[in-house]
Amino acid sequence: xxxxxxxxxxxxxxxxxxxxxxxxxxxxxxxxxxxxxxxxxxxxxxxxxxxxxxxxxxxxxxxxxxxxxxxxxxxxxxxxxxxxxxxxxxxxxxxxxxxxxxxxxxxxxxxxxxxxxxxxxxxxxxxxxxxxxxxxxxxxxxxxxxxxxxxxxxxxxxxxxxxxxxxxxxxxxxxxxxxxxxxxxxxxxxxxxxxxxxxxxxxxxxxxxxxxxxxxxxxxxxxxxxxxxxxxxxxxxxxxxxxxxxxxxxxxxxxxxxxxxxxxxxxxxxxxxxxxxxxxxxxxxxxxxxxxxxxxxxxxxxxxxxxx
Amino acid sequence: xxxxxxxxxxxxxxxxxxxxxxxxxxxxxxxxxxxxxxxxxxxxxxxxxxxxxxxxxxxxxxxxxxxxxxxxxxxxxxxxxxxxxxxxxxxxxxxxxxxxxxxxxxxxxxxxxxxxxxxxxxxxxxxxxxxxxxxxxxxxxxxxxxxxxxxxxxxxxxxxxxxxxxxxxxxxxxxxxxxxxxxxxxxxxxxxxxxxxxxxxxxxxxxxxxxxxxxxxxxxxxxxxxxxxxxxxxxxxxxxxxx
Ligand SMILES: Nc1ncnc2c1ncn2[C@@H]1O[C@H](COP(=O)(O)OP(=O)(O)OP(=O)(O)O)[C@@H](O)[C@H]1O
Ligand SMILES: [Mg+2]
Numbered sequence: 001x002x003x004x005x006x007x008x009x010x011x012x013x014x015x016x017x018x019x020x021x022x023x024x025x026x027x028x029x030x031x032x033x034x035x036x037x038x039x040x041x042x043x044x045x046x047x048x049x050x051x052x053x054x055x056x057x058x059x060x061x062x063x064x065x066x067x068x069x070x071x072x073x074x075x076x077x078x079x080x081x082x083x084x085x086x087x088x089x090x091x092x093x094x095x096x097x098x099x100x101x102x103x104x105x106x107x108x109x110x111x112x113x114x115x116x117x118x119x120x121x122x123x124x125x126x127x128x129x130x131x132x133x134x135x136x137x138x139x140x141x142x143x144x145x146x147x148x149x150x151x152x153x154x155x156x157x158x159x160x161x162x163x164x165x166x167x168x169x170x171x172x173x174x175x176x177x178x179x180x181x182x183x184x185x186x187x188x189x190x191x192x193x194x195x196x197x198x199x200x201x202x203x204x205x206x207x208x209x210x211x212x213x214x215x216x217x218x219x220x221x222x223x224x225x226x227x228x229x230x231x232x233x234x235x236x237x238x239x240x241x242x243x244x245x246x247x248x249x250x251x252x253x254x255x256x257x258x259x260x261x262x263x264x265x266x267x268x269x270x271x272x273x274x275x276x277x278x279x280x281x282x283x284x285x286x287x288x289x290x291x292x293x294x295x296x297x298x299x300x301x302x303x304x305x306x307x308x
Numbered sequence: 309x310x311x312x313x314x315x316x317x318x319x320x321x322x323x324x325x326x327x328x329x330x331x332x333x334x335x336x337x338x339x340x341x342x343x344x345x346x347x348x349x350x351x352x353x354x355x356x357x358x359x360x361x362x363x364x365x366x367x368x369x370x371x372x373x374x375x376x377x378x379x380x381x382x383x384x385x386x387x388x389x390x391x392x393x394x395x396x397x398x399x400x401x402x403x404x405x406x407x408x409x410x411x412x413x414x415x416x417x418x419x420x421x422x423x424x425x426x427x428x429x430x431x432x433x434x435x436x437x438x439x440x441x442x443x444x445x446x447x448x449x450x451x452x453x454x455x456x457x458x459x460x461x462x463x464x465x466x467x468x469x470x471x472x473x474x475x476x477x478x479x480x481x482x483x484x485x486x487x488x489x490x491x492x493x494x495x496x497x498x499x500x501x502x503x504x505x506x507x508x509x510x511x512x513x514x515x516x517x518x519x520x521x522x523x524x525x526x527x528x529x530x531x532x533x534x535x536x537x538x539x540x541x542x543x544x545x546x547x548x549x550x551x
Binding site: 174177178180181183184185187188190191192193194195196 | 362363364383384385386388389393394396400402403404405409412413414416417418419423463467
């Protein structure tokens with residue numbers, strides 16, 4: 001390992017430790033914002049592991065997140081199963097779903113893939129609502145646990161740590177290299193011996209897995225859950241916007257996008273909630289036109305300017 | 309290097325695109341350590357033939373095999389892993405990767421499966437061999453056209469291929485670069501590599517190929533040593549109006 005790597009590890013451990021003490025010093029409101037932030041850090045970082053190198057923009061995060069929340073809710077509410085069991089099953093179900101969606105859609109390119117994932121996410125939401133209403137009784141689901149906000153925060157932080165370690169490994173692995181080649185030129189990727197379909201499906205599955213795990217862990221926060229609420233398409237867009245704002249070329253990119261965006265988003269939602277969708281649209285346009293490579297790209301450009 | 313056993317066999321390979329038969333019942337063998345040329349007028353099906361061998365396209369009928377095992381039903385990545393490497397008629401560099409990563413990409417997954425410091429070392433030695441030592445740390449978009457072609461060749465060689473497919477690798481080079489390019493392929497030939505090359509440059513065919521196959525409208529119209537084949541009346545007729 002090079003000294004650079006050791007530096008990064010030390011910085012990561014220090015930041016993680018600082019993040020872990022937040023519940024001891026934050027008030028109730030601050031902690032709830034912090035929970036939202038770590039949730040999006042996990043979602044955006046795992047999203048970028050797949051979409052960053054391959055440039056396949058997935059709008060399916062909401063669907064996987066919803067599967068996580070819904071399975072925990074239905075398992076606990078209707079079948080008296082434990083939270084832990086459901087939180088373990090949910091990401092596996094989402095992973096299987098991601099494999100199926102991946103096999104069906106990853107042959108599509110560019111904008112077709114985006115639309116397809118959005119459509120599929122909506123389909124999952126409607127399907128689950130329909131099953132719930134017709135077969136399981138159209139009542140809401142209760143997720144009653146002894147968890148405090150701080151417990152949820154620490155669990156999410158732990159998931160984030162796993163995502164970062166996985167991402168760090170991926171960046172050094174053949175699989176991660178394969179994804180970068182696929183993002184550059186898929187024809188070349190095939191002819192240098194990369195099983196492109198499989199590589200994409202594995203990573204898409206990983207993002208689905210983590211999104212569902214995060215959805216499962218955060219479910220107790222809401223206590224009362226309806227399918228229409230946990231499968232929110234807005235969440236998919238937020239994940240994409242935050243990841244792009246930070247920049248997807250670096251593992252820590254989405255993190256630097258999520259934190260400021262969550263704060264602004266909280267502020268807008270509590271003061272101008274009528275305008276939140278408008279804000280989302282504007283933010284998206286601004287990012288695409290003004291900082292297409294996100295904060296990471298900006299920092300790199302400044303770095304180069306300073307050096308010359 | 310003496311020419312060895314048969315490595316690649318093409319048997320009645322045919323490719324249809326709707327009503328167009330781009331490759332029509334092509335058959336030929338390629339032996340170990342042999343440099344085989346495929347020539348023919350524009351649109352005669354040479355690139356399509358290369359695409360059939362590398363798995364980019366599937367044969368409509370016929371069979372392509374390497375050392376007895378069939379390639380015709382395999383996807384391109386599996387064909388690459390068996391040891392067939394290629395370059396593209398329109399050069400394809402991986403733009404967001406560094407020069408050295410472009411070469412490592414060729415060896416990491418395919419036939420060679422080189423990774424880590426061994427892969428880096430091997431990639432550096434290939435770049436040096438192909439005359440790209442000075443460009444090793446330049447951004448890829450600063451490379452000249454011939455250097456891009458060299459880089460693509462280095463990527464193909466990084467997999468330590470059993471058969472190397474070069475589709476008009478010399479096209480677009482100026483006369484000085486052309487001589488450099490011919491010398492480079494000639495040095496690969498002296499190493500005993502097995503190469504199939506598609507070329508329009510007749511000097512290259514004459515000086516590099518042990519044997520060549522002439523295609524016209526998807527069919528093989530001649531096969532043999534370059535000097536014989538190029539004086540074959542049917543070949544001359546196929547080229548008239550084209551050259
Ligand atoms: N994917 C495709 N779909 C439809 N037609 C194709 C396709 N690829 C090639 N063709 C057609 O097949 C024929 C043979 O093309 P090919 O590219 O193999 O010729 P070539 O001998 O390589 O020509 P050149 O010397 O110009 O490179 C042409 O008529 C071409 O238009
Ligand atoms: Mg061609």
